[in-house]
Amino acid sequence: MTTVKARVPGPSGHPLIGSMLDLTRRPLRTYLAARRDYGDVVRFTAGPPGLRAEFFVVFSPEGAHQVLGSEAANFRKESAFYDELRTSVGNGLLTSQDDDYQRQRRLIQPLFTRRRVDGYVDAIALEARMLAERWKAVPDGVVDAADEMSRFALRTVSRILFGADVEAAVDVVHRSFPALGEYLLDRGFSPVRTPRNWPTPANRRGAEAQRDLYGICDRIIAERALRPDGAGGKSDDLLALLTLARGEDGERLDPDELRDQVLIFLLAGHETTATSLAFALHLLAGHPEQRHRAQEEADAVLTGREPTAADLEALPYITRVLKEAMRLYPAASVIGRRAVAESVIGGHVIPAGAQVILAPLVTHRHPDHWEQPERFDPDRFLPEREKERHRYAWYPFGGGPRACIGQHFSMLESVLALGVLLRDFDFEVIDRRVALGQGITLRVDSPMRIRLAPR
Ligand code: HEM
Secondary structure, eight states: OOOOBSSOOOOOOBTTTBTHHHHHHSHHHHHHHHHHHHOSEEEEEESSTTSOEEEEEEOSHHHHHIIIIITGGGEESOSHHHHHHHHHHOSOTTTOOHHHHHHHHHHHGGGGSHHHHHTTHHHHHHHHHHHHHHHHTOTTOEEEHHHHHHHHHHHHHHHHHHGGGHHHHHHHHHHHHHHHHHHHHHHHHOSSOOOTTSOOHHHHHHHHHHHHHHHHHHHHHHHHHTSTTSSOTTOOSHHHHHHHOOOTTSOOOOHHHHHHHHHHHHHHTTHHHHHHHHHHHHHHHHOHHHHHHHHHHHHHHHTTSOOOGGGGGGOHHHHHHHHHHHHHSOSSOOEEEEESSOEEETTEEEOTTOEEEEOHHHHTTOTTTSSSTTSOOGGGGSHHHHHTSOTTSSOTTOOGGGOOTTHHHHHHHHHHHHHHHHHHEEEEESOOSOOEEESSSEEEOSOOEEEEEEO
C-alpha cells in the first residue's frame, strides 16, 4: 500500500514572484531540476506574496495516465491557461467541454478519419514542393529552421482549411497569432489579471490581434455562404466539410461555431507541427549518421516524384526521427487541468480545485523510463522497443478522451515534408545550442540556423 504524504514538496522560488520567470524563460531546466530534487509530483508557486498561485506539476507516466485517462472526468480544462485560450479563440474542439464538446466531436470526428486525412496529401505535397523551390534560391543557403517550419506549417494547415483562399488568410494569421499568443500567455501565467476591457496597452494589442483573426475567418466563411452550395462551390477543403457536416438529427455548426473551429485548427495545427519539424531538421543537421540513414530512405522511396499518403508506411526511419524529435522537444510541453475533487497522485494528496500541470517535456526524459535520455536515438521507436514502454512515457499528443484529433494529419504532413527536404537537400547545423522558452507551445528563443546545400 502506498503511503499518502500530506505536503507536496517543491521549490520556494523567488521571494517576490515565486517560480514564474524560471518557468517561462527556462522551462526545461527548471522542471528537470524540480523532478530531480523533489520527485514526480512537485508544488510550484507563481506571483507575488498575497496573490501567489499554487500549482502541482506531475512528471510520472502513471500520473499522466491518471489525469488524462483513468480519472479524466476529475481533471477539467479549467486551468488559467485554458480559460484564457477559450476567451481568445473561442469554444472550439480544443477548448469546449461537456455537451458542447460531445456535439462538436460527433460532427468533426468524421473529417479526421485516416481516409479523409490522406485526402489532404496534395496540399502537403504542394507546400513541400514550394518550400524546396524557395530554399534552392536562398543565396548563402542559411535559413532559420524555426521560422521556416512555422511558415510551412501555417501555409499547409491554412491550405487544407481554406483551399484556394489560403493566401488571404496566411498573412493575417502570421501577424496576429503571435501577438495573441503572447497576450494570453502573459495572462495565463499572471496571478493578477486586469479586466480585458480596461484600455491598457496589452489589452489593446490583444483585442486588435483577436479582431484581425476573427475578421479574416468570418470574411472567408461569409463569402463561402454566398456561393451556390453555401460551402464554396466544388471546394472540398476542411472548411467546406465543416460547413456541410451534419449529425444524425440534422444538427450542424452555426457560423460562430464554425469560426471557433477554424481558429482552433489554425492554432492547434500550426506551431505544434512546426516545432516538431524544426527540431527534427535541427537534430538531423547535427547528427550526420542519422541524417544519412534518413536520406537513404527518402531517396529510395521518393525519388523523382511527389509523395503520396501511402508513402508514410514506407518511411519508417523518418517517422522514428520525428517521434524522437517530439520526445526531446514536445510542442505541447505542458498540459494543464483543474482537479474537481481531491485526488491522490504518486502518493501525494492533490486538493480539490488545484491547478495540475503535466509536463511531457520532462516525462519524455525521465531516467526511470528512458536510457541516456539526452541522447538523440530514433531507434528507441522501433516497434519492439515501443511496446516495452509505459503508454504515457511518450505522449506528445496527449491521451485519453481528449487526445489530439490531428495526430495522423500531423504525422503525415511532417514525415512527407521531411522526406522531400531530405531528398532534395543536405543540412549542416550552425546554431548547435538553442534556448527554449514557454509560449502557448514550446518556443525557440534563440536563432536556429542551419545551412542547406541542394543535393
Ligand atoms: C506535432 C503536432 C501536434 C501536437 C504535438 C499536438 C498536441 C496535442 C495535445 C497534447 C492535445 C491534447 C491537449 C490537452 O489534453 O489539453 C491536442 C489536442 C488537439 N489537437 Fe493537436 N497536436 C498536434 C497537431 C495537431 C493538428 C495538425 C491539429 C488539427 C489540424 C490538431 C488539433 C487538435 C485538436 C482539435 C485538439 C483537441 C481534441 C479534443 O479535445 O477532442 N493538433 N493536440
